[in-house]
Amino acid sequence: MEPIVQLKNLSKTIKGKQIIDQLTLDLYPGQITGFLGPNGAGKTTTIRMMTGLMHPTAGEVIIDGQSLTEHYEEAISKVGVIVENPEMYKFMSGYKNLLHFARMHKNVSKERINEVVRQVGLENRINEKVSTYSLGMRQRLGLAQALLHHPKFLILDEPTNGLDPAGIREFRQYLRQIAENEGVSVFVSSHLLSEIELMCDRIAIIQNGRLIDLREMNQDTATVYYVEATPTVEASAVLDELSISYKVNGSGLELDVEKQQIPAIVTTLVNRNIHVYAVQPKQQTLEDQFLEMTGGGQIAEANTK
Structure with a gap:
C-alpha cells in the first residue's frame, strides 16, 4: 500500500536550536496514527x-505524491485539520457555517454538506445556532467542516480536549468510520494515552525532535506471562530446573519468557503433576510503554546538537 503522506528527513532549526531532527514517517490510507x-x-x-504553516530547514513533506513546499495549493487541498476546539461563527447555524467553509474549496456541493452532516450525526441540530451547541457537538461540526472537501489526510491536534467520556467515545467512533469507509489517513496528536490506545492502529513516539519508536497497536509486547499453578513451591522447583527466570506473585508465577516457550513449560508442569489453572500475558499499557521509552515523560531537555 502506497503512503498518502511521507515525512522525509524533516528537520527544523530555530535560533540555532534543533527542534526536529531528520524525522521520517509514512502515513497510510485507512489507518489512524497516534x-x-x-x-x-x-x-x-x-x-x-x-500543514505548511512553517517551512522545514531541511527535508520535505509529500502529500499524495506532491511536495508541500513546491506544490502547496495542490498538496494542502488533500488535507483536513482540526486543532483542539474548532472556531465557528456562533451566531450562525451549523449549516450556514458549513456553507461558508464550503465556499473556500472547489466543487463542494450541498449534497456533500448534507453527507458530512449525516456522517457526524448532526442532522437534528444542524439548522440551530452554534451558540446552542455543546462542546461535543461543536467538535462534530468541526469534523464535518474538515471533511467537506474529501480530504485524503486528516490532522487532529488534541481533538478530544474538554469532552466527557461519552463524547470522546462518540468522536472516536466517527474517526474509525471515516478511516475505514473513506480510506482517509488520520493523524492524531494527544496527551490522552488511554484514548490513543483505543483509537489508533499504530503510534509514533517523538522525543527531542527525533522519532524514537513506531509500532502497531496490536503488536504483542508481552515478555512476562502470569502462570497460576499449584503447588507453587513444586512449580518453582521445575522452573529452576528449566533455568526459567521467574518470580512468585500470589498463587502464581510471573515468567520472563518468549511466547513460543509457554507450551513446553506448561506441558512439563502438567507432566510433573502440577495443576495449571491459567496462563496469561502481562501486558504493559501504552502509558507504561511511553514512560519507559521517554524516561518518565518529563519535559524534553534542550537539544544542544
Whole structure:
C-alpha cells in the first residue's frame, strides 16, 4: 500500500536550536496514527510543517505524491485539520457555517454538506445556532467542516480536549468510520494515552525532535506471562530446573519468557503433576510503554546538537 503522506528527513532549526531532527514517517490510507511525545518534544512544530504553516530547514513533506513546499495549493487541498476546539461563527447555524467553509474549496456541493452532516450525526441540530451547541457537538461540526472537501489526510491536534467520556467515545467512533469507509489517513496528536490506545492502529513516539519508536497497536509486547499453578513451591522447583527466570506473585508465577516457550513449560508442569489453572500475558499499557521509552515523560531537555 502506497503512503498518502511521507515525512522525509524533516528537520527544523530555530535560533540555532534543533527542534526536529531528520524525522521520517509514512502515513497510510485507512489507518489512524497516534503522535505522542513529552512536552517540548516537537509535536506542534511537526504539525505546523505538515500543514505548511512553517517551512522545514531541511527535508520535505509529500502529500499524495506532491511536495508541500513546491506544490502547496495542490498538496494542502488533500488535507483536513482540526486543532483542539474548532472556531465557528456562533451566531450562525451549523449549516450556514458549513456553507461558508464550503465556499473556500472547489466543487463542494450541498449534497456533500448534507453527507458530512449525516456522517457526524448532526442532522437534528444542524439548522440551530452554534451558540446552542455543546462542546461535543461543536467538535462534530468541526469534523464535518474538515471533511467537506474529501480530504485524503486528516490532522487532529488534541481533538478530544474538554469532552466527557461519552463524547470522546462518540468522536472516536466517527474517526474509525471515516478511516475505514473513506480510506482517509488520520493523524492524531494527544496527551490522552488511554484514548490513543483505543483509537489508533499504530503510534509514533517523538522525543527531542527525533522519532524514537513506531509500532502497531496490536503488536504483542508481552515478555512476562502470569502462570497460576499449584503447588507453587513444586512449580518453582521445575522452573529452576528449566533455568526459567521467574518470580512468585500470589498463587502464581510471573515468567520472563518468549511466547513460543509457554507450551513446553506448561506441558512439563502438567507432566510433573502440577495443576495449571491459567496462563496469561502481562501486558504493559501504552502509558507504561511511553514512560519507559521517554524516561518518565518529563519535559524534553534542550537539544544542544
